[in-house]
Every structure is written in C-alpha cells, then in structure tokens.
Amino acid sequence: GDSVTQMEGPVTLSEEAFLTINCTYTATGYPSLFWYVQYPGEGLQLLLKATKADDKGSNKGFEATYRKETTSFHLEKGSVQVSDSAVYFCALSDQGSSYKLIFGSGTRLLVRP
Amino acid sequence: GAGVSQSPRYKVTKRGQDVALRCDPISGHVSLYWYRQALGQGPEFLTYFNYEAQQDKSGLPNDRFSAERPEGSISTLTIQRTEQRDSAMYRCASSPNDYGNVQGQFFGPGTRLTVL
Numbered sequence: 001g002d003s004v005t006q007m008e009g010p011v012t013l014s015e016e017a018f019l020t021i022n023c024t025y026t027a028t029g030y031p032s033l034f035w036y037v038q039y040p041g042e043g044l045q046l047l048l049k050a051t052k053a054d055d056k057g058s059n060k061g062f063e064a065t066y067r068k069e070t071t072s073f074h075l076e077k078g079s080v081q082v083s084d085s086a087v088y089f090c091a092l093s094d095q096g097s098s099y100k101l102i103f104g105s106g107t108r109l110l111v112r113p
Numbered sequence: 114g115a116g117v118s119q120s121p122r123y124k125v126t127k128r129g130q131d132v133a134l135r136c137d138p139i140s141g142h143v144s145l146y147w148y149r150q151a152l153g154q155g156p157e158f159l160t161y162f163n164y165e166a167q168q169d170k171s172g173l174p175n176d177r178f179s180a181e182r183p184e185g186s187i188s189t190l191t192i193q194r195t196e197q198r199d200s201a202m203y204r205c206a207s208s209p210n211d212y213g214n215v216q217g218q219f220f221g222p223g224t225r226l227t228v229l
Contacts, residue, residue: 004155034217043117043204044156046217089155097169099144099208101218103155 002027006090006104013080013111021075021107023064023090031092033057033066033073034101038087047075047088080111115139117221119205125227126195134190134224138207145188146218147180150202162188195228202226 007022025031032051036044048057053068062077073090090104118137126132138145144163148156149172158172164185173179177195182188192199202225206218 036220041222043220043222044206045220049217091155099146099161100158100169100172101146101148101156102158105154 002031002092002094002102004090004092004102004104006088006107009087009106009108011107011109013109015082015111015113016079017111019075019077019080019084019109021088021090021109023073023075023104025071025073025090025092027071027092027094029095030068031094032098033064034091034093035062035064035073035075036089036091036103038089038106040086044089080109082111082113085109085111117205117207117219119203119221119224121224122222123225123227125229127229128195128197130195131191131193132195132226134192134203134205134226136188136190136205136207136221138186138188138205139219141209142207142219143185143210144208145182146206146208147188147190148204148206150204150223152201156204159190192226195226197228200226200228 003026034049035047037047038044048059050057050066056065064075087106087108089106091101120135147159150156160170160180162182177193180190202223204223206220208218
C-alpha cells in the first residue's frame with residue numbers, strides 16, 4: 001500500500017541555518033504531496049502542497065519540489081528561525097481516495113537562538 | 114473565524130468504559146475526517162464524512178469504533194468497551210469539500226485519550 005517515510009528527528013539547528021527534512025513516498029499512480037506542521041499545543045496546519053510532478057510548493061520561506069523520478073518531496077528552508085521549531089509531517093493522498101491523507105511519522109525540528 | 118474544535122481535550126477512562134469524542138468543524142465545511150495518532154507516529158485515517166453521509170470507514174480498527182455526523186456538522190466518534198491499546202491522540206479535520214484535498218484539511222487540537 002501507499003506509504004511515506006521521513007527522516008527521524010529530532011533535528012537541531014542554530015538560527016539562520018539551512019534546513020532539509022527528507023521525505024520519500026511509495027504510491028501507485030500520481031499522488032498529491034503535502035507538508036503539514038504542528039506547533040506545540042496546536043493542531044496540524046497545511047504548510048505547502050504539490051499536486052503533480054515537478055511542481056514546487058512554497059510557503060513562509062519553506063519549499064518542496066515533487067520529484068517523481070526519486071519519489072521524493074524534501075522540505076527545505078534557507079534560514080530557519082526559532083519560531084520554526086515544530087513537528088513536520090510529510091503526507092500524500094492518492095488518486096483513488098484523494099480525501100485520505102497518509103502521513104509519515106513526523107520530524108521534530110528544534111531551532112536554537 | 115473559529116477553527117476546528119474538539120472536546121474533551123483530555124480524557125482518562127477505565128478499561129471497559131465507553132467514550133464519546135466530539136468534533137465541531139469549521140462552519141460550512143462539507144467534509145469531516147477522523148484520524149488516530151499514536152505517540153511518535155503520524156496520524157492514521159479512521160473515517161470520513163461528506164455532509165452527514167459516512168463515505169469511508171475502512172480505517173476504523175474494529176466494531177467497537179463508530180462515528181456519526183447526523184446533521185452534517187458536529188461529529189461524534191464513539192469507542193465502546195475501551196481497551197488500553199485504544200490510548201492515543203484522536204484528531205478531527207474538516208475541509209470545504211473533498212475535491213482532491215485542493216485546499217488541504219484543517220485539523221483540530223485533538224483529544225488525548227488514556228485508557229487505564
């Protein structure tokens with residue numbers, strides 16, 4: 001079945017460092033891909049998405065490119081801030097049941113001042 | 114406007130008791146979803162409603178779990194005869210429609226269920 005694999009955390013960075021969180025997926029057909037973020041005590045929020053190969057999703061300085069050839073959707077940010085500390089979840093929805101999100105296990109990011 | 118709300122935020126119960134978890138979606142959102150999240154894992158799909166109709170319940174683990182959304186707004190997830198393995202965070206989400214997650218799903222803060 002469909003699945004998402006994320007790099008394990010926690011990822012600890014200093015402020016202004018470059019961030020990469022790896023995400024790869026297994027799916028039949030052409031899934032849509034998402035990054036969700038969970039700040040402490042809050043629900044998951046959609047950060048960005050991409051619906052077809054080579055699409056780049058971006059929001060709040062974060063970017064991710066849908067790479068079908070490597071089945072990846074890595075999250076990047078050029079300069080992280082303390083306020084970016086959160087848990088990041090990669091997810092997909094497949095064509096057959098597009099309402100259903102399949103999540104990775106999440107990656108905790110801690111940014112130190 | 115108000116986001117998705119869930120109640121209670123925390124629920125501690127004894128094994129064998131029934132529990133009811135409530136979700137109040139964003140006003141006007143057609144679709145509503147329930148997920149379960151174990152510690153250190155991502156959310157796993159349980160069930161999905163379009164208006165009041167339960168469209169997919171394939172993720173419900175067994176027949177002790179049920180969900181309803183009788184008026185197409187508030188939803189209740191009920192777990193009967195709770196077991197310790199039911200302990201988890203239960204998350205509700207809503208979306209304006211179910212068209213390929215175009216606008217994403219909006220999640221509530223979750224209910225942390227602990228079964229003793």
